[in-house]
Amino acid sequence: MSKRIKVNPIACDGSGLCAELLPERIRLDDWGYPIVDPEPLTSELTKHAERAVDACPKMALLLAKAARAT
Amino acid sequence: MTSAAAHESALDYGLPRLLAGLRPGSGPLDLDTHLAVHGRQPSSSGLIELVSESGLRGRGGAGFPAGRKLEAVASARRRPVVLANGAEGEPVSFKDKTLLRRVPHLVLEGAALAAAAVGAREAFVAVDRAAYEEVEVVSWALDQRRARRADRGVTLRLVLVPSGFVTGEESALVSVVEGGPAKPRFTPPRPFEKGIRGAPTLVQNVETLAHMALVGRHGPGWFRALGTSEEPGSALFTVSGAIARSGVYEAALGTPLATVLAQAGDVRGAPGAFLLGGYFGSWVDPEAAHGLALLDSELAPAGAALGAGAIVVLPEAACGLDQAARVMRYLAAESAGQCGPCVHGLGAVAGALESLANGLGDSRAHAARWLEEIRGRGACRHPDGAVRFAESALTVFRDEVNLHLRNRCGGRRGEFLPTGGSVR
Numbered sequence: 001m002s003k004r005i006k007v008n009p010i011a012c013d014g015s016g017l018c019a020e021l022l023p024e025r026i027r028l029d030d031w032g033y034p035i036v037d038p039e040p041l042t043s044e045l046t047k048h049a050e051r052a053v054d055a056c057p058k059m060a061l062l063l064a065k066a067a068r069a070t
Numbered sequence: 071m072t073s074a075a076a077h078e079s080a081l082d083y084g085l086p087r088l089l090a091g092l093r094p095g096s097g098p099l100d101l102d103t104h105l106a107v108h109g110r111q112p113s114s115s116g117l118i119e120l121v122s123e124s125g126l127r128g129r130g131g132a133g134f135p136a137g138r139k140l141e142a143v144a145s146a147r148r149r150p151v152v153l154a155n156g157a158e159g160e161p162v163s164f165k166d167k168t169l170l171r172r173v174p175h176l177v178l179e180g181a182a183l184a185a186a187a188v189g190a191r192e193a194f195v196a197v198d199r200a201a202y203e204e205v206e207v208v209s210w211a212l213d214q215r216r217a218r219r220a221d222r223g224v225t226l227r228l229v230l231v232p233s234g235f236v237t238g239e240e241s242a243l244v245s246v247v248e249g250g251p252a253k254p255r256f257t258p259p260r261p262f263e264k265g266i267r268g269a270p271t272l273v274q275n276v277e278t279l280a281h282m283a284l285v286g287r288h289g290p291g292w293f294r295a296l297g298t299s300e301e302p303g304s305a306l307f308t309v310s311g312a313i314a315r316s317g318v319y320e321a322a323l324g325t326p327l328a329t330v331l332a333q334a335g336d337v338r339g340a341p342g343a344f345l346l347g348g349y350f351g352s353w354v355d356p357e358a359a360h361g362l363a364l365l366d367s368e369l370a371p372a373g374a375a376l377g378a379g380a381i382v383v384l385p386e387a388a389c390g391l392d393q394a395a396r397v398m399r400y401l402a403a404e405s406a407g408q409c410g411p412c413v414h415g416l417g418a419v420a421g422a423l424e425s426l427a428n429g430l431g432d433s434r435a436h437a438a439r440w441l442e443e444i445r446g447r448g449a450c451r452h453p454d455g456a457v458r459f460a461e462s463a464l465t466v467f468r469d470e471v472n473l474h475l476r477n478r479c480g481g482r483r484g485e486f487l488p489t490g491g492s493v494r
Contacts, residue, residue: 031411033411
């Protein structure tokens with residue numbers, strides 16, 4: 001089952017760590033909040049994504065099922 | 071301004087439906103009058119099937135099929151509750167308030183029937199606490215229903231909710247009923263899965279519930295006698311702005327915009343633009359609006375949608391860009407303040423529109439990028455609705471933008487579109 005990155009925008013306070021740990025899928029907007037690419041994660045990226053999820057100080061980063069094709 | 075025109079003559083067979091029995095300036099219909107106008111209260115058994123077959127879609131703005139929502143809540147494992155959404159925080163809509171104030175029993179009956187149909191014992195009726203008259207009328211109607219034991223097995227409870235644009239968002243409304251702030255929640259789970267105190271919650275707009283009470287009586291065939299097969303039935307439209315008689319009008323879906331405007335006494339002078347679908351809606355220029363029928367399928371190519379049925383006529387003399395900037399500033403201020411992209415993004419877009427409107431510089435490229443980036447990044451749809459509004463403003467008022475950049479706009483400025491409170 002492939003996964004994608006998802007943000008809980010209420011919990012997120014824009015620390016920006018995720019974009020440093022997973023620049024392949026996450027960039028920051030002008031205010032430091034993540035803009036996530038919903039593209040499914042490759043198996044190689046999944047490892048990095050999990051690290052980003054664990055690193056988020058607000059636990060605002062989630063791995064979700066990649067249901068949508070974009 | 072008044073919505074007394076609401077009762078006025080039917081345009082088509084079968085109208086008015088929701089507003090039947092009202093006379094100009096008449097007070098709310100009491101229980102006996104309501105039953106005399108519409109007939110005996112129907113049974114709730116089979117209601118879900120009837121509503122599904124009727125093709126009724128939610129009238130709160132999102133247009134979700136009402137039958138499917140009923141089915142989802144009815145098939146949940148826990149006992150569900152019903153939440154009738156009469157919050158109506160949209161400043162250019164007052165059709166829900168009109169229903170609550172003039173035909174409260176139709177709404178309450180619909181809520182009680184929906185509750186019985188899905189197996190709920192409780193139905194909350196959420197009304198803006200600043201809508202004093204509506205609160206009073208609903209309490210009065212509830213007393214009548216209790217005294218007459220009209221809704222056996224279901225307890226209806228009035229809940230006063232804070233005013234505000236976001237209050238009516240369904241997860242925010244659930245939070246308010248639980249005693250929390252009027253702020254949306256991160257979903258899923260959505261309220262139909264897990265809502266008030268964890269119970270599956272049927273959140274339904276009050277107009278949708280009123281239609282259900284009639285579908286329960288007359289059936290899906292009757293409902294479908296108006297409208298189209300994809301968008302059946304009638305709907306309420308709030309018409310305001312440069313129009314002779316601002317008010318709430320009931321029309322069949324598919325009615326030409328021009329017909330509804332004529333019902334409201336016609337546009338005063340030449341229209342500058344139409345705002346269709348309220349503040350989450352889209353601006354449409356008069357040429358594109360010409361010949362348009364009130365159907366989502368017809369509005370979609372013009373980039374618009376009916377939403378909750380709010381139609382505003384901007385006079386030609388007013389500066390559309392100035393109005394758009396003011397509304398955008400209002401929408402930014404109405405953010406629940408929870409999500410970064412909404413808090414910062416909407417304010418930035420409002421600033422960009424103000425900058426254009428005040429001839430301070432060409433902020434279009436910034437605005438376009440922000441709008442692109444904001445969409446889909448809130449916990450609720452508030453930022454998406456505001457983005458749609460701003461994008462359509464930049465498209466429809468592009469000539470005004472060019473005039474402003476050269477300080478050549480002669481349009482009238484100042485508050486025309488309401489930003490706070492109701493237009494009533």
